[in-house]
Amino acid sequence: MSNTNKWNADKYNKHADFVSNLAFPVIELLNPKENEKILDLGCGDGTLAVEIEKFNAQVIAVDLSESMVAKTQEKGIQASVMSATELTFQKEFDAVFSNAVLHWVKDSDKSIKKIFSSLKPKGRLIAEFGGYGNIKFLTDAMQKVFNEHKEFGTFNNPWNFPKNTDYKQLLEDNKFNVEYIELIPRPTKIDDISNWLDIFANGIISHLTQEQQSVFKQEVREILKPKIYSEKDGWVADYVRLRLKAYKTV
C-alpha cells in the first residue's frame, strides 16, 4: 500500500497472478468459518476475497488502489478504497487477512493499531508479506543503478521487510498473542523482471523522464540477469515471506 506506486489492474492480472496463486497456504492458516466476517486488507484484484467467500464467510475488502477496488467489486465483493494506516472499522471483524501488502506500510505500528481496533475481542490477524531479506538482489540492483546515475536523485526504497523477531515484538506491544510467526524463503518465478519493475517499482522512478526510466529498467535487468535468470527456470525473484497468525488478547 504505497502512496507512490501506480497499480495497473490489467498488467497485474497478466503478469502478477503468482501473487494470489501462491497464497493458498495463507488462506489455510486463516481457516475461514461459515458466517465469519473477514476483512481482506489490501485485496488487490479480489481473487483471494472470492476464495475466502467460498467458505461462506462474509468478506469486506479494502485496497489503496481505486482500479484494484473496481476489479474486486466486479467480482461481487464489497470493497472500498482505504489505507492500512487509516482503517475506520471498530470491533467489526472475526479476522483480518492480508496477503502481500504489509511490506508497503512504513508505519507498521499505526497499521497494527488500526487492525487491532478493527477486530472483535479475541479476533485474529493472519498475514503474509515480504520479510527480512526479501528481494535483496532486486533492491541492491536498483540501489546500484541510482548510485551510478546521480541525476536520478536518491533511491527511495518504498518497502519495509521486517525481521520476525521485531514484528513479533510489535504485535505483542499492541496486545496481540502471536501463535505463529516465521520467515520463509520462497524463490518465486516471475515472467520477466521488466514486467515486475513496471508493476511494482513504478513509484520509485516516477520522477524520472521516460528515457531515464528505460535506462533504469535496462540496467537493473542487466545487473540481475546473471544472478536471478537461468535458461532452465527463467526469472526467479528472491522472495522471503513473513507469515504470521496472532490473536487479540482482549
Ligand code: BEZ
Ligand atoms: C513482495 O510480495 O514481496 C513484493 C511485491 C512487490 C514489491 C515488493 C515486494
